[in-house]
Every structure is written in structure tokens, then in C-alpha cells.
Amino acid sequence: MQLAGVRTAAAGDATTISRLLADVIRSSYAGILDEIPMRRLISAQCALPRIRAEIEIPGGAPGWLGWLVATDTEGAVVGVAAGGVPVPGEGEVYALAVVSGSRRRGVGTALITAATDRMRSFGARAQRVELPAASDPALPFYAHLGFAALSPTRLSRNLP
Numbered sequence: 001m002q003l004a005g006v007r008t009a010a011a012g013d014a015t016t017i018s019r020l021l022a023d024v025i026r027s028s029y030a031g032i033l034d035e036i037p038m039r040r041l042i043s044a045q046c047a048l049p050r051i052r053a054e055i056e057i058p059g060g061a062p063g064w065l066g067w068l069v070a071t072d073t074e075g076a077v078v079g080v081a082a083g084g085v086p087v088p089g090e091g092e093v094y095a096l097a098v099v100s101g102s103r104r105r106g107v108g109t110a111l112i113t114a115a116t117d118r119m120r121s122f123g124a125r126a127q128r129v130e131l132p133a134a135s136d137p138a139l140p141f142y143a144h145l146g147f148a149a150l151s152p153t154r155l156s157r158n159l160p
Contacts, residue, residue, distance in 0.1 A: 001102050002073045006114040009067035009080070014052040016077045017067060022046040024097035025132075032133045041132055045095060054082070063087070065118045070098075070107045078102040081111035083119060091119030091159070093129040096138070108141055120159060128156045 009017060022042050029038055055067055063086035070079035079098040085091050093115060098107045119127060129142060134152035147155035 001078060001105060003078070003102075003105065003107055003110060004071045004073045004075070006068050006070045006110050009055050009069045011052070011055055013067070013069050013077060014048060014055055017055075017069065017080045018046045018048045018051050020077065020080055020099065021095060021097050024100075027100060028137050029132060032135055032137070037132075065115070065122065068111055068114050068118075070102075070111050072102070079107040079111050081115050083115040085119050085122040085124050089123060089125045091116065091122075091124035091127040093127065096129075109145070112145060116159060124159060126156060126158050128154065130154050 022045075025038065025042050025045065029041070033041065051067070054064065057064065057066075063084040065084045066082065068081045069077045070081075072078050077099075079102060080095065081093065081097075082095040083091060083093045093112065096108060096111060098111075116124075116127060127147075128150070129147065131138060131142075131153045136153070139155075142155050146157045148157065150156050
């Protein structure tokens with residue numbers, strides 16, 4: 001897999017985003033989250049009507065900057081991210097998911113970089129992310145990017 005780039009999500013990406021998020025949540029949190037919290041997380045994060053609406057309003061809702069998709073050279077979506085600037089000066093990563101076969105190949109970093117650039121353009125000087133579990137498998141990735149724990153599930157970093 002070779003990353004082709006990161007772009008703003010289009011209306012036709014909604015189903016792919018929903019499925020990718022649900023698959024990544026199931027595979028990443030199996031054995032970490034019990035069944036009911038897992039179902040709640042998938043229901044909250046992967047609802048197709050919500051994702052469709054969010055794609056249509058990037059920048060149109062206070063603090064919301066939209067969905068991004070990373071594609072490979074074949075045009076397949078290999079990762080997604082969403083974020084915003086909910087309070088002045090502070091960006092937040094709301095979602096990040098990378099297809100398992102594309103991990104450790106720069107996809108997550110490319111998505112975070114693109115989201116960070118958007119957040120900076122809206123005045124963010126810091127960035128946060130809230131994870132579903134204290135033993136989240138994404139912790140090493142975020143630590144590598146300079147995020148530090150504010151609590152067991154909330155991370156933050158100052159933007160350079």
C-alpha cells in the first residue's frame with residue numbers, strides 16, 4: 001500500500017467512513033471494552049446519518065472542521081480522521097481510524113498532520129484527543145506525536 005494523499009471527505013465517502021470506523025473500533029477494542037460499551041461507542045461514532053450530515057457541513061457548525069480521508073494509489077480509503085476547534089485556541093481530534101493493513105505506513109501521521117493544519121488555520125495552538133480506554137492501543141502512536149496524558153484517557157500537546 002502506498003499513500004496517495006489526504007483529502008476532504010465527499011458525500012460518497014460516508015458509508016466507507018462508517019464501516020471503516022466500526023471495523024477499527026471492533027478490532028482495536030476487542031478484549032479492552034466489554035460488549036455494551038463497544039456497541040455504544042460504535043453507535044455513537046459510526047452512525048451513517050450523522051456522518052453524512054457532518055460531511056455536508058465542514059466549517060458550517062461551530063468548532064467543526066470536517067472529515068478527512070486518506071487514499072492509496074488505487075483510490076481506496078485507507079484511513080479517516082475528523083476534528084475541530086471547539087474552544088478558541090484548542091483543536092480536538094474527534095476520530096482517527098486506519099485500515100489494519102495500512103498501519104505503520106504513515107497514514108495516521110498524514111491524517112493528523114492534515115487535521116492539525118486545518119486546526120492551526122482556525123487559531124489552534126494546542127490539540128487534544130480523548131480515547132475510549134485507558135489501555136488504548138493508540139496510546140503509543142499519540143505519544144510518538146508528542147501528546148501527553150492529562151488523564152488516563154485524555155491527551156494533549158502544544159502545537160509547534
